[in-house]
Amino acid sequence: MGRSSVGNRVPRPTRTESDTERRVAAVPRTTDGDGTPVPQRLLAAATRLFAEQGYDRTSVQEIVEAAGVTKGALYHYFGSKDDLLHEVYARVLRLQQERLDHFAGADEPIEKRLRGAAADVVVTTIENLDDASIFFRSMHHLGPEKNKQVRAERRRYHERFRALIEEGQREGVFSTATPADLVVDYHFGSVHHLSTWYRPDGPLSPQEVADHLADLLLRALRP
Amino acid sequence: MGRSSVGNRVPRPTRTESDTERRVAAVPRTTDGDGTPVPQRLLAAATRLFAEQGYDRTSVQEIVEAAGVTKGALYHYFGSKDDLLHEVYARVLRLQQERLDHFAGADEPIEKRLRGAAADVVVTTIENLDDASIFFRSMHHLGPEKNKQVRAERRRYHERFRALIEEGQREGVFSTATPADLVVDYHFGSVHHLSTWYRPDGPLSPQEVADHLADLLLRALRP
Amino acid sequence: MGRSSVGNRVPRPTRTESDTERRVAAVPRTTDGDGTPVPQRLLAAATRLFAEQGYDRTSVQEIVEAAGVTKGALYHYFGSKDDLLHEVYARVLRLQQERLDHFAGADEPIEKRLRGAAADVVVTTIENLDDASIFFRSMHHLGPEKNKQVRAERRRYHERFRALIEEGQREGVFSTATPADLVVDYHFGSVHHLSTWYRPDGPLSPQEVADHLADLLLRALRP
Amino acid sequence: MGRSSVGNRVPRPTRTESDTERRVAAVPRTTDGDGTPVPQRLLAAATRLFAEQGYDRTSVQEIVEAAGVTKGALYHYFGSKDDLLHEVYARVLRLQQERLDHFAGADEPIEKRLRGAAADVVVTTIENLDDASIFFRSMHHLGPEKNKQVRAERRRYHERFRALIEEGQREGVFSTATPADLVVDYHFGSVHHLSTWYRPDGPLSPQEVADHLADLLLRALRP
DNA sequence: CATGAATGAGTTTTCATTCAT
DNA sequence: GATGAATGAAAACTCATTCAT
Structure with a gap:
């Protein structure tokens, strides 16, 4: 860890x-x-x-x-050196997609599923802060072809997450005041940001941070 | 623009x-x-x-x-090349601090002041997306001394913003469920993230994005 | 040669x-x-x-x-370029120390040993005039650490030479009118100076110059 | 001083x-x-x-x-920068030539005159160690024309000094074992060398060093 | 499988000097 | 007399990559 x-x-x-x-x-x-x-x-x-x-x-x-x-x-x-970077990305993307699939596909009410997914991405990001830093700071270093590839996978992830929010909005448990797209970016902004401020020796455990951030997301989505 | x-x-x-x-x-x-x-x-x-x-x-x-x-x-x-980067930072920091001071010091209820500040930072960030990209991706390229200097100014800004949230929490208009610090990082995560996804030719104007994001923040803070 | x-x-x-x-x-x-x-x-x-x-x-x-x-x-x-210079020094220092040790440790009266060493350093300096020029003109171009190293080896050489003179002074064959330290610097001044005036196509062979300079040294040391 | x-x-x-x-x-x-x-x-x-x-x-x-x-x-x-260096040289050369002329032309026996000149050049060199360092380390930095000029003045000085020795040799008070030229270089070698080892806070005053070095010269010249 | 010598185009930075004002 | 902005050539050093062994 x-x-x-x-x-x-x-x-x-x-x-x-x-x-x-x-x-x-x-x-x-x-x-x-x-x-x-x-x-x-x-x-x-x-x-x-x-x-x-x-x-x-x-x-x-x-x-x-x-x-x-x-x-x-x-x-x-x-x-090439580029390849090495790409491998790092590939590993992270694979991992995150797997975990999102797991939480999104669970047999639970939408609220629980979204909260679970939102908190889990925070925990795994913190547990792999190095990967996260690289991810959010070095993506533009990839050559155009690999860049495209990574962006495509990234987009699949984003859409899977957005689908969860839209599902909740259709069911009426989430507010529709804000476009689902924007909500996803709102949450992932804070996830990216973690590598800037989170310190392992700080007062909050990864799980506590995750709970707080997931909480903020769900509170913002209250109708 | x-x-x-x-x-x-x-x-x-x-x-x-x-x-x-x-x-x-x-x-x-x-x-x-x-x-x-x-x-x-x-x-x-x-x-x-x-x-x-x-x-x-x-x-x-x-x-x-x-x-x-x-x-x-x-x-x-x-x-040096470093100096050039530092100048970019200095300019942005100065601008943002000025604007925050303006909104935070207004003679309005705390909700309005926070919403104003939160939306304004989004608008000015979008209006200076280049500066923002540089800011959030290249800070670690500064030499240690200048890095310290920028971090110090950055912290002042963060604390000013946090003070607004704490003021609302004390008055009871904002929830205390989440530590104010974390709320600030939550919001600024989404601001940083703007340079990743916002496109001037997209469907939303800077002001619309700003309104949505400020709205999400305030909804999340509802008691 | x-x-x-x-x-x-x-x-x-x-x-x-x-x-x-x-x-x-x-x-x-x-x-x-x-x-x-x-x-x-x-x-x-x-x-x-x-x-x-x-x-x-x-x-x-x-x-x-x-x-x-x-x-x-x-x-x-x-x-680095510095390293290159240092290698030149290292080679010369090693060579000179070896030769001094050889002459100083010979089984001969002190007068012969000093004369041998004093003449030999002249011959080998002339035979490596390039190294000598560099040595006496570029030492201060070395970075502080390597400078220290070279100075230390240089001092060892100086002290070995001084010991010869002091030995002769104790035995009464050399005058004690001048401190041994100063005598060493007197002689090595003339050795350094060789690279300024000696020309291979001049009237004197390296050995002749060496004999003359060693002679001057020993004459100056006569009680 | x-x-x-x-x-x-x-x-x-x-x-x-x-x-x-x-x-x-x-x-x-x-x-x-x-x-x-x-x-x-x-x-x-x-x-x-x-x-x-x-x-x-x-x-x-x-x-x-x-x-x-x-x-x-x-x-x-x-x-030019070159000019500046040349001015430094010109000043030193002028000064040394003047002083040599003074001692060489005195109305005294040759031994006293040589000793006086030999000691004086040591004192004035020590009193202007900076100039001396520059002189002996940077001469080759002058452009070819100025280099020639400086060398010519230098040679005049050398010859003036050599003439003193030859005068003594002709009079029989100095040994003729060593060519006068070589004796001059022997002595000036030690003068150049001063900037390498002399420290104002060392045990010997400039005059003491000068006396010792002049003494060594004259002892070496004893018939 | 693995080495490490060699490449060559690239990097940031320095600096003596000139010249319009 | 004096300024300091600007030049342009050259400096030391780096580095991803290749390839013979």
Whole structure:
């Protein structure tokens, strides 16, 4: 539950993933320092450094040094520095979409489902503040093609969330005073903002912040 | 309502400002192409480019070319690229603080004053979207000293705004369910976020967006 | 007896030297034009140019052009232009200390040992006039840390030499009229000065100059 | 008797000197801070800065700031940065030549005259250590023409000094074991070297150092 | 699989000097 | 006499990427 956590899926652009999942020994043997395989180590190092210093301020050299490998190794696993950033995004997007789907699809009244989703995105954002910082500050560093791709996924997420609000508005439990689109942006603004002000050693736990922000959203939506 | 607007104060890093304030004609007459003096031209070009491409992705070369001057001229007026960024910040901070003071000090009930301030910051942010983008994406590019300075001014602004909410809470017109601090961050999250999604050619005018967002804030604060 | 001679040690700033000592073949085989490896070529070019034009007047561009490599290559081997200068110093200091130790530790009367050391430093200085010019004109260009390091080694050399004189003074074969410290500076003043006036095509061979200067020193020390 | 002292002759390349000597009021009225006229202030500032940082490391901007004038003023009095350096040299050379002439032409035995000259150059060098540092470290920074000029004056000085030694050798009071030329360089080597090791707060006064060094010279010349 | 030497275009910044006022 | 804005060329250094081994 540290600042940044690299998921357990190995991005291997040059290989298919399916066959490495099953046999543990298939993961590249090169695990030098600790037991973590090289690509994960690179991704973790890149995530931390990108969050700390920004994408442009982080050199490939720094990343490979932090990961304890050589440049050749990085370019063996990732096509470019850009690729590395894209992988970070991919991981976060996948995670958030999964969690939203889970909460949105629950068998509960709309109010509960929205509150659950709204609070959960806050908690997971705080638990991965590094990823969040990168996400909201470095998106424009992606090349146009990958940028498009990320934006598309982002939009799917936004629409899924908006659908929840519209559902509540149709049922009359949420006010229609404000367009659902705007409400989504209102809430996600505060989520983005978390990486600016939230400190793990502050007075509020992630869950408390999440409850407060979800509360504000639902209070604003009261008819 | 342009994207970016450069103020009318000439930055003169090597001198105190006081003596140039008196004589209006002291502003360098060197205005080459158009009638705008060089420092303003540089500031305007930098603002636009920083917003479009980010601070790190914008080279000094690009800035001086856009401003139609030479690199030497830039370094004659500004100590560094960093300085240029700082000037953008200083201008925005000054403007926002002034406007907040105006609304907060008005002779009106607290609800009206908060709504006025909350809506106004949205309108002026939209009217200076470039400045806003820079503000919320590039602050960490400032050197540590200037960073401190900007953060301090930022904090003053935050506290002024928080005081409004607390005033309403004390009077009983705003709910105390959420700490005022968190409410401020909630609102400013959505303000920061504007530069991500707001498009001038979209369906909503700046004022409409402002009214909606201020409305959401006040609805969330209803007891 | 060339103007400058670059040693056979490869500077590898990013690694400890110990592991490259073992395997002779570890010296990079990349020797483009002639057979000399890149770092040596750079060091030789830098030495010549620093001596001819001074440190500040020599651009990194000139060095890499003279060495027939690119700037990137230089910065691959040396951390900075400063580093390059430091390597020149390190080589000279090592050489001089070795030779002094050799003469000072010989099994001979003190007069012969001092004369031998005093003459030898003249010969080797003349044989490496470039290094000497750099040494005595560019030391102050080193950053403070490296400056300290060089000064410390320099002092060790000075003290070793002074010890010889003091030994002779204690034995009564050298006059005690002048403090040994001052005598050392007197002699080394003339050694430094060599790079100002000595010309290889002049009437005196290095050995002749050395004999004369050592003679002056010993005559001045006669009781 | 501070580190560096600028003589009382105003270098005015663009004007004749003769008419400003007589009438005090003819000295340019621009004496801003203290009462010293601008050119002297510039020369003094340049001398100090050149000695401290070297010629190349000292910018024209630093000089004018230290002197409390503007760049325009500097270029009004001196044709270039190079000119400034040349003026420093000219002053030192003039002074040393005068003093040597004085001692060499005295009505005394050759031994006394040589000792006097040898000691005096040490004292005046120590009293103007800044000038000396500049002299021995920055001569090669002069353009070829001025370089030639300085070298010529330097040679005159050297020859004057050598003549003293040869006179003694002819009279049989100095040994002829070493060529007079070499003896001169031996002594001046130690004079140059002074700026490397002499510290005003050290144990020896300038006169003591001078006596010791002159003593060493004369002892070395004993037949 | 992995290395690390090498590239080359790029970066920000400095600075002596000029010139209109 | 003096100003200081502006120039333009050059400075040191960085860095993502490639490729022979």
